[in-house]
Structure formats: C-alpha cells, structure tokens
Amino acid sequence: xxxxxxxxxxxxxxxxxxxxxxxxxxxxxxxxxxxxxxxxxxxxxxxxxxxxxxxxxxxxxxxxxxxxxxxxxxxxxxxxxxxxxxxxxxxxxxxxxxxxxxxxxxxxxxxxxxxxxxxxxxxxxxxxxxxxxxxxxxxxxxxxxxxxxxxxxxxxxxxxxxxxxxxxxxxxxxxxxxxxxxxxxxxxxxxxxxxxxxxxxxxxxxxxxxxxxxxxxxxxxxxxxxxxxxxxxxxxxxxxxxxxxxxxxxxxxxxxxxxxxxxxxxxxxxxxxxxxxxxxxxxxxxxxxxxxxxxxxxxxxxxxxxxxxxxxxxxxxxxxxxxxxxxxxxxxxxxx
Amino acid sequence: xxxxxxxxxxxxxxxxxxxxxxxxxxxxxxxxxxxxxxxxxxxxxxxxxxxxxxxxxxxxxxxxxxxxxxxxxxxxxxxxxxxxxxxxxxxxxxxxxxxxxxxxxxxxxxxxxxxxxxxxxxxxxxxxxxxxxxxxxxxxxxxxxxxxxxxxxxxxxxxxxxxxxxxxxxxxxxxxxxxxxxxxxxxxxxxxxxxxxxxxxxxxxxxxxxxxxxxxxxxxxxxxxxxxxxxxxxxxxxxxxxxxxxxxxxxxxxxxxxxxxxxxxxxxxxxxxxxxxxxxxxxxxxxxxxxxxxxxxxxxxxxxxxxxxxxxxxxxxxxxxxxxxxxxxxxxxxxx
Numbered sequence: 001x002x003x004x005x006x007x008x009x010x011x012x013x014x015x016x017x018x019x020x021x022x023x024x025x026x027x028x029x030x031x032x033x034x035x036x037x038x039x040x041x042x043x044x045x046x047x048x049x050x051x052x053x054x055x056x057x058x059x060x061x062x063x064x065x066x067x068x069x070x071x072x073x074x075x076x077x078x079x080x081x082x083x084x085x086x087x088x089x090x091x092x093x094x095x096x097x098x099x100x101x102x103x104x105x106x107x108x109x110x111x112x113x114x115x116x117x118x119x120x121x122x123x124x125x126x127x128x129x130x131x132x133x134x135x136x137x138x139x140x141x142x143x144x145x146x147x148x149x150x151x152x153x154x155x156x157x158x159x160x161x162x163x164x165x166x167x168x169x170x171x172x173x174x175x176x177x178x179x180x181x182x183x184x185x186x187x188x189x190x191x192x193x194x195x196x197x198x199x200x201x202x203x204x205x206x207x208x209x210x211x212x213x214x215x216x217x218x219x220x221x222x223x224x225x226x227x228x229x230x231x232x233x234x235x236x237x238x239x240x241x242x243x244x245x246x247x248x249x250x251x252x253x254x255x256x257x258x259x260x261x262x263x264x265x266x267x268x269x270x271x272x273x274x275x276x277x278x279x280x281x282x283x284x285x286x287x288x289x290x291x292x293x294x295x296x297x298x299x300x301x302x303x304x305x306x307x308x309x310x311x312x313x314x315x316x317x318x319x320x321x322x323x324x325x326x327x328x329x330x331x332x333x334x335x336x
Numbered sequence: 337x338x339x340x341x342x343x344x345x346x347x348x349x350x351x352x353x354x355x356x357x358x359x360x361x362x363x364x365x366x367x368x369x370x371x372x373x374x375x376x377x378x379x380x381x382x383x384x385x386x387x388x389x390x391x392x393x394x395x396x397x398x399x400x401x402x403x404x405x406x407x408x409x410x411x412x413x414x415x416x417x418x419x420x421x422x423x424x425x426x427x428x429x430x431x432x433x434x435x436x437x438x439x440x441x442x443x444x445x446x447x448x449x450x451x452x453x454x455x456x457x458x459x460x461x462x463x464x465x466x467x468x469x470x471x472x473x474x475x476x477x478x479x480x481x482x483x484x485x486x487x488x489x490x491x492x493x494x495x496x497x498x499x500x501x502x503x504x505x506x507x508x509x510x511x512x513x514x515x516x517x518x519x520x521x522x523x524x525x526x527x528x529x530x531x532x533x534x535x536x537x538x539x540x541x542x543x544x545x546x547x548x549x550x551x552x553x554x555x556x557x558x559x560x561x562x563x564x565x566x567x568x569x570x571x572x573x574x575x576x577x578x579x580x581x582x583x584x585x586x587x588x589x590x591x592x593x594x595x596x597x598x599x600x601x602x603x604x605x606x607x608x609x610x611x612x613x614x615x616x617x618x619x620x621x622x623x624x625x626x627x628x629x630x631x632x633x634x635x636x637x638x639x640x641x642x643x644x645x646x647x648x649x650x651x652x653x654x655x656x657x658x659x660x661x662x663x664x665x666x667x668x669x670x671x672x
Contacts, residue, residue: 069521132578132581146516147524180482180562180563185405187482187563188482188563210570211566211568211570211571211574212570212571212573212574212577215571215574215575215578216574227516227523228567230547231516231560231567232567234546235550235568235575236571237548238547238549238550238551239575240575241548242467242552243576243579244583246607247579256599259599260597260599261599261600263596264586264587264593264596267589271582271583
C-alpha cells in the first residue's frame with residue numbers, strides 16, 4: 001500500500017507533516033510518498049534529525065499562494081504538491097492522498113483529477129467532529145459545493161453512511177437531515193424533497209435533526225448543503241474552542257483558582273483531548289474514485305499520523321467499490 | 337407606556353411569566369397587560385401568593401397545540417394569547433408585545449397583523465447571543481423566512497444595525513455577512529450580490545465573517561438567510577451548553593474534583609451567567625411597525641423581566657421610525 005502525503009499543505013508544513021508520516025510509517029509499515037520541494041523537505045528533516053530515507057519524494061516546484069481561488073490553484077499550479085499528489089492517485093500510482101492544504105482546491109482537484117464514481121452527482125466534503133460523549137459525527141457536505149438538490153442530499157446521506165459504517169466501524173449509522181425543526185414538513189422545498197428521498201434509501205435515516213442536538217451525539221451523519229455545512233462546521237469548532245478557552249482562563253485567574261486547577265487537571269486534559277478532532281483523521285472527499293483526505297489546516301504530527309491510520313482502513317475497506325454497488329442498487333430500485 | 341405579555345407562551349408559562357411581569361412592573365412602573373386564560377392566571381397567582389392586581393388581563397380561551405404550523409396558528413387560533421396580544425399592538429392599544437411561544441407563529445403573526453414598515457421587504461427574526469467577552473451579537477435572520485435575496489440581506493444589515501445602535505447602545509455596530517470565507521468573492525451569487533449592496537449601505541459593514549469567529553465577538557450583527565441563521569443559532573446554543581455541561585460534570589466526578597470546584601466556583605458561576613442569554617431580552621422581530629419580542633421558550637421570570645426592560649428601551653428609542661427614515665434615504669440614493 002502506498003499513500004501520498006502533501007508535505008507542503010497546512011500551517012505546520014513541512015516539519016509536522018514529515019514527523020507524522022514517520023510515525024505512521026514506523027507503525028504501519030506502508031510506503032509513503034511526500035510531495036513538495038525536495039530540497040526543503042530534506043533540509044528540514046536534516047535540521048530536525050529526522051530519518052526520511054524510507055520515503056519517496058516527488059519534487060514539486062510550484063508553491064500555491066494563499067489568496068488563490070480553488071479553480072485557479074488547480075489550473076495554474078498543476079505542479080504544486082497538492083496537484084501532483086492527486087495526479088499520482090488518479091493514475092493509480094498510489095492508493096490514497098492526504099493534504100492539509102486548501103480545502104476548496106482539494107475538493108475541486110479531487111473531483112476533476114481523481115474523478116467521480118459512476119452515479120455520483122457531486123462528491124461531498126465530509127469532516128468529522130467530536131461530540132460530548134467521546135464519539136464523533138460527520139457533516140456532509142462541509143463545503144465542497146455551496147448549493148444542493150434533493151437527490152444530491154440523498155447521495156450525501158448514502159456516502160456518509162457507507163463511510164461511517166465501513167471506515168469508522170459504526171453499525172447502522174444514524175443519518176439525519178439538518179433542518180430547522182424535526183417534523184417532516186419543516187424547511188424549504190430542498191429539505192422536504194430530500195427528506196422523502198432519504199426516507200426511501202437503504203440507510204438508517206432518522207429524520208430531521210436540529211443543530212442544537214448534534215453536539216450531544218444525536219446522529220452519526222448530518223446531511224446538508226455545503227454552505228450551511230461549512231457554517232455549522234466552523235461555528236461548532238469556534239464555539240467549542242471559545243468556551244473551552246474561557247473555562248481554562250478561569251483557572252489562570254489567580255493563585256486560588258490555580259490551586260483549584262490541580263484537582264481537576266487530569267480530567268480537564270482528558271476532556272480537551274476527547275474534543276480534539278485530530279484523532280479522527282481528517283475529512284474524506286466522498287464520492288470520488290480513490291481515497292483523498294483533507295487534514296485540518298492546523299494539523300500537527302499526531303493529526304497526520306491519525307489521518308494516515310484512518311486512510312489505511314479506508315483503503316482496506318474498499319469504500320469506493322461499496323459506494324458504486326449501493327448507488328447501482330438505488331438506481332435499479334428507481335428504474336424498477 | 338403599555339406592554340402586552342403573553343402569559344401562555346413558553347415552557348414555564350404562566351407562573352414564570354407572571355413573576356417576571358411583576359418584577360418589571362415594580363421596577364419600571366409601566367402598564368402591563370397579560371393575555372391568556374384569565375381563570376388560570378388568577379388561580380396560579382393565588383396559589384403562589386402573587387399580587388396581579390396592577391395588571392389588566394385579556395382573557396383568551398384558545399390554547400395553541402404544539403404540533404401546529406405557524407400559518408395555522410394565526411388562522412385557526414385567532415383568540416389565542418399570542419394572536420390577541422399581537423392584535424392589541426396592531427390596533428395601537430399597546431406599545432409592544434412579548435411572547436415566549438412559538439417563534440414561527442410569532443413571526444408570521446407579527447408580519448401579517450402588526451404589518452411591515454414601509455419599504456421593508458421582509459421582517460427579520462433577530463436573536464441575540466452572548467460572546468466570550470461578555471458582550472452579545474445579533475443573528476438576522478434567525479428563521480423568520482428560510483430563503484433570502486440580496487436586497488433582503490442588505491435590509492437585514494440595516495435593521496440589525498439600527499437596533500443594536502439605538503436599543504443596545506452600541507455605537508457604529510459592526511455588520512458582517514455570514515460566509516464561507518472572508519474574501520469578497522466567497523460564497524454563492526446571493527452572498528456576492530449582498531456583499532456589494534451591504535458595502536454601499538449607510539452602515540459599518542465589515543465584510544464577510546466566518547462562523548468560527550462569531551463566538552469571540554467578531555461582529556455585532558451577523559447577516560444571513562433564515563435557514564442558515566436558524567441552524568447557526570441553535571448550533572451556537574447547543575455547543576455552548578454541551579461544553580459548559582461537560583466541564584461542570586468534570587467537577588462532579590469525585591470528592592477530589594469537588595474540592596477543586598470550591599476554588600473556582602464563583603468564577604464559573606460568573607462565566608455561566610455571562611453566557612446566559614436571558615439578560616439580553618429576547619429576539620426582536622425587526623421591520624414591523626411595532627416592537628414585538630420573542631422571549632426564549634425556556635424563559636424564567638428573570639428572562640421575562642429583562643425582555644420587558646429592553647422593550648421599554650426599544651419603545652423609547654422609536655426604532656420603527658428610524659428604520660423608515662433610513663430606508664427612505666437608501667431609496668433616495670438608489671433613485672438619485
């Protein structure tokens with residue numbers, strides 16, 4: 001098995017990416033290929049005493065400026081670490097690709113280069129978020145496309161369900177439609193029609209779920225259009241981070257509160273870790289022919305390690321084939 | 337000044353509503369009229385030794401079942417505590433109306449009965465949420481309508497700005513457009529066109545703001561369509577509540593952690609109170625001719641007290657007139 005990792009994507013590239021790749025290589029004994037400037041990768045590895053002799057490196061001279069639009073990135077930076085990584089996967093030179101770079105570019109590039117599976121109208125960007133009970137759930141679409149149609153939302157539900165079942169090992173994942181109320185008539189035409197389609201799909205559709213319920217683990221897959229999904233995703237991360245920070249600040253106030261912190265320190269750290277999305281391995285782009293993951297922009301070595309760990313499960317589970325089979329079955333039902 | 341309060345709206349009606357109204361009446365010396373079943377109001381007051389002799393009561397026999405749609409409520413329950421309260425305001429028999437009942441029904445009823453101000457295309461439901469720095473910001477639209485057009489989003493920005501300036505006393509409120517990125521080209525057509533219109537409006541438009549920034553106080557008014565706004569609003573409340581609860585549970589774990597809690601107890605309570613939306617007085621329906629507030633469904637006496645307190649400011653500030661003036665000015669600009 002060979003996994004390509006974008007050494008030049010994200011805030012902590014390339015050092016943390018290289019470190020994470022080394023951890024995973026040691027643990028799982030797979031082939032890892034890094035894309036990025038070979039000279040910089042080697043220089044950083046040397047400066048930090050990191051042994052990268054087991055990796056192959058694909059030298060990619062282009063560096064993507066931050067202010068580019070996703071379409072421009074894929075058009076104008078076809079020799080970037082992201083584009084060449086995607087190309088390797090598309091050409092079957094590798095089994096999967098992980099990048100902590102620009103999400104939009106990865107979605108556009110993943111769709112155009114790795115290509116959609118037969119029957120998939122639109123791939124979905126599918127980040128995972130931690131709930132309060134130590135589990136996680138998926139938002140699909142987290143922003144690959146901004147709008148959606150009912151059939152696309154139905155497909156997101158099926159894609160998410162297959163991923164959560166086969167990769168995250170959740171049996172009969174609870175798929176919910178993001179909506180302003182729980183009753184089936186709630187929402188606009190998009191939601192009402194998507195509700196009817198999801199209800200008729202071979203998944204465990206539990207109906208509409210309001211966004212106040214998701215942090216308590218009300219569903220495993222939360223289906224919505226990409227604009228809404230992107231705003232919920234970022235709001236979820238923002239509020240969780242803000243509240244956690246505010247609570248930690250309470251302990252830093254004075255010597256009395258600092259003493260109090262000693263009594264709960266271990267449990268607070270444990271809670272903070274359970275809220276850490278790093279261990280869930282990043283967000284798959286679902287509906288394309290090969291596994292492609294977006295790792296969080298702030299990924300450290302641990303996050304990259306877990307992204308590689310989960311990608312191995314993803315590759316072994318052969319999810320793309322299961323998606324094609326499921327979509328064929330739905331199509332047969334529709335025609336029959 | 338006379339304010340009508342729906343004694344039969346919300347989870348804690350009528351007892352907490354009556355208590356809150358008594359607190360406000362004592363403090364501000366205004367006329368308060370309660371709508372609801374007169375016999376039950378009197379019975380509950382007597383059982384709890386509450387003096388309601390200063391209130392007028394409008395007896396409303398209809399009780400709204402929970403599973404009704406907003407349109408049905410206003411059509412079929414025209415003698416409900418909500419409908420009669422709105423009618424009094426619409427007929428200039430009172431200066432403002434507060435209800436903790438069904439949001440959708442209040443938005444529909446407020447629009448149909450109290451009627452839109454001249455030039456307002458759609459009223460916006462405008463809940464306020466606390467930020468981590470002890471301030472608050474407004475989401476508009478929080479769900480009065482599910483979709484929007486660019487001109488409607490522009491109007492939401494102006495409505496929100498006028499309310500925050502005149503009622504919440506924030507000088508030059510920072511109005512932001514909810515979007516998936518900060519650059520002006522981000523989002524769909526709706527966002528790009530709304531961006532251009534908001535930029536040309538007589539408000540302090542600070543551009544696109546991502547939803548991960550709002551909990552840290554990135555803006556005073558967060559403009560979006562009602563579907564997105566409703567999901568952000570409930571997600572914000574849900575995550576903040578979940579994380580706070582999870583942290584409190586850490587302290588309850590065992591005798592050691594309970595001792596730790598003693599050291600930070602005061603500060604934790606203070607933080608919890610700063611996150612309590614009760615003191616911000618509920619959500620105005622902006623763009624209609626008279627002040628109408630939706631108090632939170634879980635409102636207690638304190639929340640109702642503050643809703644009445646803020647409504648007094650709202651009435652005194654004469655916001656509806658300021659809205660009409662501002663909308664006239666924008667129209668003149670457009671024509672000139």
